[in-house]
Amino acid sequence: MGAEDVRGRRGRGALARLIALLAVAVTLVGCATIPESSEPEAVGPRGDGRRVAQPAPPPRNADPLTLVRRYVEASADPEGGHAAAKAYLTRRAKGNWRDDSSVWILAREFDTVYTGDRDGGRSEDQVRVLLRGKWKGRLVRDNAFLPESGDFEVPIRLEKEDGEWRLAEAPDGIVVTIDGFNENYTPVPVHFLNPRRNTLVADLRYVQTQPASAQPNTVVDMLLRGPSAALRDSVRSAIPDGVRTRSNVAEGTDGAMLVNLSDLGQQTPQSRQLIVAQIVLSLEKVTNTRIKVLSENVPVVPEQPDWRRADIAPFVPDTAPNPELRGxxxxxxxxxxxxxxxxxxxxxxxxxxxxxxxxxxxxxxxxxxxxxxxxxxxxxxxxxxxxxxxxxxxxxxxxxxxxxxxxxxxxxxxxxxxxxxxxxxxxxxxxxxxxxxxxxxxxxxxxxxxxxxxxxxxxxxxxxxxxxxxxxxxxxxxxxxxxxxxxxxxxxxxxxxxxxxxxxxxxxxxxxxxxxxxxxxxxxxxxxxxxxxxxxxxxxxxxxxxxxxxxxxxxxxxxxxxxxxxxxxxxxxxxxxxxxxxxxxxxx
CATH class of the missing domain: 2.130.10.10 (YVTN repeat-like/Quinoprotein amine dehydrogenase)
Structure with a gap:
């Protein structure tokens, strides 16, 4: 996390010096009215879910406490590499910030308070704010949710840049409320195999809600990377290590979802069917069209290029007891x-x-x-x-x-x-x-x-x-x-x-x-x-x-x-x- 040096004001002539003095006076008055803390509030979903080309800029003349709160709200939107959240950072902080390390998820209510003293932590152009809340969990690198509990606290340093407060030191990763997370991410079961029975097992992951057209590619990418940490030792994949997609997973001109994998090597007929079954069932929540599964442009199962959910029924375990078994x-x-x-x-x-x-x-x-x-x-x-x-x-x-x-x-x-x-x-x-x-x-x-x-x-x-x-x-x-x-x-x-x-x-x-x-x-x-x-x-x-x-x-x-x-x-x-x-x- 970097810090950008406070820019000095330069003026030429009496008029420039007068303008500079007036600017300092206004800044001091603004500092005198900064509140000591913000009231906790329940932050719910914002907006109607529609995406715009450019994110809304931070509010003008916002005090540091408000700015940090709005930063958390903006962080929920993952579009454009979290462009909405980046707008709240200083120019130097934008270059150092990593939004892909983790997603920290808080309960609905959180607050912001000042830290430090007036001589150290707070000044005309620099201030520290403590973001406080209750843990709900984290979305880790494999797109799985990891539950957490207890108090969440992270200090954030802000600086004045072009007359506006901006975050000079933001924690790596994204900080969002559970409502913001639920609005912008959707659960998707990615399917692997029970090694003892060769039946499919759901591994719950999360993908960005928008754009919906990118979801199939994300799901297949997660499938190729393997199971989440929670199931890594318990399940296996029929897809060999190192296999990747040759092109984006997307709907083709014939209306079918096309999944074109790299070379699968030598595979038995059953292994090829298991590979297809994993892909088809994993894509079930993000597409309702038929699916073509290829390897190097050739159908993985030569006798059947197109697949639907019903075609893989033998590999889906019936975890529901027979209705005649009443208990x-x-x-x-x-x-x-x-x-x-x-x-x-x-x-x-x-x-x-x-x-x-x-x-x-x-x-x-x-x-x-x-x-x-x-x-x-x-x-x-x-x-x-x-x-x-x-x-x-x-x-x-x-x-x-x-x-x-x-x-x-x-x-x-x-x-x-x-x-x-x-x-x-x-x-x-x-x-x-x-x-x-x-x-x-x-x-x-x-x-x-x-x-x-x-x-x-x-x-x-x-x-x-x-x-x-x-x-x-x-x-x-x-x-x-x-x-x-x-x-x-x-x-x-x-x-x-x-x-x-x-x-x-x-x-x-x-x-x-x-x-x-x-x-x-x-x-x-x-x-x-x-x-x-x-x-x-x-x-x-x-x-x-x-x-x-x-x-x-x-x-x-x-x-x-x-x-x-x-x-x-x-x-x-x-x-x-x-x-x-x-x-x-x-x-x-």
Missing amino acids: MAVVGGRLRSLFRGDAVKGPAANYDVVSAAQSVDGGRLAAVVRSASGGVALRVGGVEEALSEATQPVGQMTRPTWMPPGDKGATEVWTVTEGATVLSVSANGQGGWSSRQVNAAELTNNGPITDLRLSRDGVRLAAVVGGRLFLGSVVDNGGEVSVRNVRKVLPDVLNTVTSVDWQGPNTVIAGSSSNATPVVRVTVDGREWKLYNASNLTPPVAAVTAAPNRQVVVADSRGLWTTVDDTEVWRVHDSNVAQAGAIPFYPG
């Missing part, structure tokens, strides 16, 4: 249907169950069952079959959670024993089940785990640790399974969490013991959260279950409640399992 509930130690309320079929109906989980395909059950010794053990098996004991009895065990099924159906389920040991229990190929410990130190170092849910695509997990919500990724290198890239989500809001479940691949639902935030929906990156209507609920919310295209069901201190979205009032669940102590669960 189950543990009621008074017994497994019952969540839909009808009657007992489940088979031997599982007779176990003394603490908690349970049904696999996504509906074929298997995992149940935490009370043992004769007084502890609990995990039993696993077919839905209508006797469940085999898969672990030794322990004192405590979280409700189970299934990995997505593979070619042989559901073969892996996770749980946590004694709040500290994460176990992966897998079919051993001999009709039984064996367990191994997951390296989850990044998670367990934060406290006792009381709930853990795998995403239905199998690459992420959500956990309640010490009453707070954590998200992480699952890494399986073929030898060791571990939990990586763990991050705390909304610690200022969610600090009494009791239960969590996945509503979709990019969204979780959390229940808590708080009267203020009993049920909350949170995006997987923590950028956005919505509070569900609290009417009719009586916390604590002991259990939550959610799934794509399903009503959310929660268990509070009085029974089971359900709702279709965050604006609706909770209604009593219409089955006869809606009683206090019931634990509902959808497949997953």
Whole structure:
């Protein structure tokens, strides 16, 4: 960050000296009326979203506090390399400023105050301002949102240039409010592959809203650069390293979106289809036209040059349980249907169950069952079959959670024993089940785990640790399974969490013991959260279950409640399992 020397005034003759004296007098009067601080205000979206060729200039005769506030507002507009924000900098600062290092995102309310004293920090032509607010997060270089919390403070030095205050030292990167960010950036899932199943996994990124015509090129560029830091160890790409586009991704004369890649090398037919699938699904949110995927001007899949979303259906995992699988509930130690309320079929109906989980395909059950010794053990098996004991009895065990099924159906389920040991229990190929410990130190170092849910695509997990919500990724290198890239989500809001479940691949639902935030929906990156209507609920919310295209069901201190979205009032669940102590669960 550079500083520009204050320019001296030169005059010739008495008239010039008189003009200079008058200019100094006016400046001193202006300094005497500079306010000490600005009132916090909620800054909402500005303008109607239309772009103009030239950004609006800074307001004339603005005091330093106002100028810094307007600089933050202007910074939200990314057009022209943040030309609107650059207009607030001195000429020297413009040359030193890097707007591409990061985007710092603040809560809606922030303020500006002077720092230093009148002899040091403040003078006729120089002043320091402290920009203060609350962190929301950062948009990092890979265009992923990284949540942050706590206080945000950054000092900014201003100088007079041509009679107007300008920023002489601005922090590298962009400082915006969450409203400004939401107005100018849109979320786009970029798709990579689950290495164990060759199915597509969404990696949430953000692209500039305008110009819309540039979005496809940006999305493909992000895809070629690889997964974000949060998923880098958990997913892979079928596109070889070093592959680039030969031309901009844009709509051709035939109306199709053209993606022309450099040489892909030797690829199997399946790899070529996976490459196309990644590109087509990643572009789904930014174009509605058909897509041509080429390599060196030749179709990647020779027999099919044009692609649409329906053509890649085999590679898109069905994370939504079959509609016929209505869910189950543990009621008074017994497994019952969540839909009808009657007992489940088979031997599982007779176990003394603490908690349970049904696999996504509906074929298997995992149940935490009370043992004769007084502890609990995990039993696993077919839905209508006797469940085999898969672990030794322990004192405590979280409700189970299934990995997505593979070619042989559901073969892996996770749980946590004694709040500290994460176990992966897998079919051993001999009709039984064996367990191994997951390296989850990044998670367990934060406290006792009381709930853990795998995403239905199998690459992420959500956990309640010490009453707070954590998200992480699952890494399986073929030898060791571990939990990586763990991050705390909304610690200022969610600090009494009791239960969590996945509503979709990019969204979780959390229940808590708080009267203020009993049920909350949170995006997987923590950028956005919505509070569900609290009417009719009586916390604590002991259990939550959610799934794509399903009503959310929660268990509070009085029974089971359900709702279709965050604006609706909770209604009593219409089955006869809606009683206090019931634990509902959808497949997953």
